[in-house]
Amino acid sequence: MNKKLYGVKMKEKLLVCTFSGGRTSAFMALLLKDLPKYKDFKKIFIFANTGKELPQTLEFINKCDKEWNLNIVWLEANVILEKGVGTGFKIVNYKTASRNGKPFEDMLKKYPLPNNIASNCTRELKQRPIDKFVKSLKYKKVYTAMGIRFDERHRESNLAEKQNIIYPLIYDLKVDNKFIRDWWDRQSFDLDLKDYEGNCDLCFKKSLKKRLTIIKENPNISNWWLEMEKKYSSETIPRFDLRTNKSIEELIDISKKPFTQAKDLHELDKEQCDLFDYETDCFCKIS
Secondary structure, eight states: OOGGGSOOOGGGGEEEOOOOHHHHHHHHHHHHHHGGTTTEEEEEEEEEOOOOOOOOHHHHHHHHHHHTTOOEEEEEEOOOOHHHHHHHHEEEOOTTTTTTHHHHHHHHHTTTOOSOOOOOOHHIIHHHHHHHHHHHHHEEEEEEEEEOGGGGGOOOTTTTTTTTEEOOOHHOOOHHHHHHHHHTTTOOOOOOOOOOSOSSOOOTTSSSHHHHHHHHOOHHHHHHHHHHHHHHHOOSSSSSOOOOOHHHHHHHHHHTTTOOOOOHHHHHHHHHHHHHHHHOOOOOGOO
16 A cells, blocks of 8 residues: 555645556546545546557547546657657547557657567557656656556555555455456446457467467458568567567467467356356246
């Protein structure tokens, strides 16, 4: 728990709510909007668009914004190719946000292929634009809410207190993935994606099984990644994925062969529940 949270004058405190575009961060946004504990904070909800999110993600963010009146700030990285000049930001909106990977490729023109060891994309397309934007607001004290659930608490940063990071879904409400999916099942709208399809459409951080499944189900998704890998590869970093050491071209070939596909675990659970809940007339009921 961040012990410094209550030691600052209320009018000086800004709470930055990072909105990734997934179900968990959306739930956190609504929680923080209404939770009495944070009523005296100035709250701002921010989504950093990489240009490689699926259309369903952007539609979901826009829907959350309209339904809950969040006034989400949509940012994109402004990558300056000049050496020594850091990445800035530009403000976009649902209609003008990139859908063709332009912010991502702008980053690739200056920095090496992001990979499992060095996530240049996270740093340049999300962290730095958000940090620069928040800094421009000139608040004395800034706190950042991260959408890490209770079942993911091993991901909590050891520097959280020093960096003014808070985890509402760990300390304010102990939330796990099942809770999130069950909650969304009861809402009037939901993210129209399976649980392995979120964030950047073919992110190298996804498991091999998930990426192969995505390519098999939506072959065209791999085209952009294949082009970028060929265009910006180097001797030191020849591919996005240095964990399995598989190129995009290899993934495409493997996806055409039989393999065990990824499943949406929540939908699978519901199917199993439906199976066990199914009833037929018992013979003992017949008179």
